[in-house]
Amino acid sequence: MDHSASSVHERRRVKRLPREVRERQILDAAVRVFSDHGYHNASMDEISEVAGVSKPMIYAYLGSKEDLFAACIHREATQLLEAVAAGVRTELPADMQLWHGLGAFFEYVGAHRESWRVLHRQAISQGGPFSEELLDMRRQAISLVDTLLVRVATKEGLDRGATESLAAALVGAAESLADWWLDNPDVPSRAVASRLMNLAWIGFGGLVEGNTWHPSED
Template sequence: MPRAVREQQMLDAAVQIFGQRGYMAASMDEIAELAGVSKPLVYLYLNSKEGLFTACIRREATALTEAVRAGVRTDLPVDRQLWDGLQAFFAHTAEHPDAWSVLHLQARTHGEPFAAEVAAMRTEIVSFVTRLVAIAAREAHRDPDLAEREVAGFAEALVGAAESLATWANATEGVTARQAASTLMNVTWSGLGSLMRGHHWVPPAGED
C-alpha cells in the first residue's frame, strides 16, 4: 500500500480516537489497532503522539476551511454567500464530529503548538467572514466608518457563535446543519441589517 494512503488511514483512526477519547486518554496502541498497522509503523510515519495529533489538526483544519470556501459562490448576493458559508460550516462539522472535537475541544486545551494550529485556521475563517461583512456594509452605502469600527468585532462574534453552536448541535439529537445555520443566520442578518441602517444599540446613559 502506498505510504500516503496508509498515512491517511492512520490519521483517520487517530481523529476518531482523539475526538472520542481526548488527547490525554488516547493511546497509540488503540490508534494503531484501529488503523490496522503496527505501533512502530505509526511512530515511523508520524514520529510521536504529538506529531500525530498535530498532523490531525492540520488535516482537519484544512478540510474545514476548504469546505466553507467551496460552499460559497462569490457571484451571489452577500446574504446568500453568508448563508451558504454557514450551511457549509455546519454541514461539515456535523458530518465530521470527531474532527470538530479535535479542532474545537481537544487542540485548544493542550497548549502550544496545538492551539496555534487551530488559531491559524480560525484567523482564516474570520478573515473570510470579515470580507463578507465589509462588502455588505459597503453595499448599504451607509456609515463609511463601519468597516473599521464594527466589522472586525462582528466577524469575531459570528465565528465564535458558530463554533459554540456547532458543538451544541453535534451534542443535541435532532438538530440539523440547516437548522443550526438558519438560527445563526437569523441572528446575524438581523444584527448586521440594523448596523447597515445605522441603528446602533447604545448603553443606557450614565453607565460606563
C-alpha cells in the same frame, strides 16, 4: 489479543501497503481515537489497534504523539476550510453568501463530527503548538467573513473596524453553536444554520417584532 492464535499460521496474508495508504489509515484512526478519549487519554496502542497497524509504524511514518496530533489538526482544519470556502458563491448578495457559508459549515460539521471534536474541543484545550494551527484557521475564517461584511458595509455606511469584531463574534457563535450541536444531534444541519442566520441577520429585536430571514431561492 486473539491475533496470537492466527498470527503464526496466517502471517502470509498480511497485506503490504504503500506508505501513503497506511498514513491515511493511521490518521483516520487517530482522529477517531483523539475524538473519543481526548489527546491525553488516547494511547498510541489504541490508535495502532484501530488503524490495524502496529505501533512502530506510527512512529516510523508520523513521528511522535504530538506530531501525529498536529498532523490530524492540520488535515482536518484544511478540509473544513476548503469546504466552507467552496460553499461561498461570491457573485451572490451578502446575505446569501453568509447563508451558503453557514450552510457549508454546518453540513461539514454534521458529516464529520469527529473531526470537529478534535479540532474544537481537543486542539483548543491543549496549549502550545497545537492551538497555533487552530488560531490560524480561525483567522482565515474571520477574514473570510470580514471581507464579506466589508463589501456590504462600505456600500451602506457601517464604520470600518467594527466589521472585524463582528466577524469574530459571528465565527465564534458558529463555532459554539456547532459545539452545542454535538450534544444535540437531532436537529438537522439546515435548521441549525437557519437559526444562526436569523439571529445574526435579524437579531432578537427584529425577531420579536415578527421579522424573519429566509433564503430567496430553495
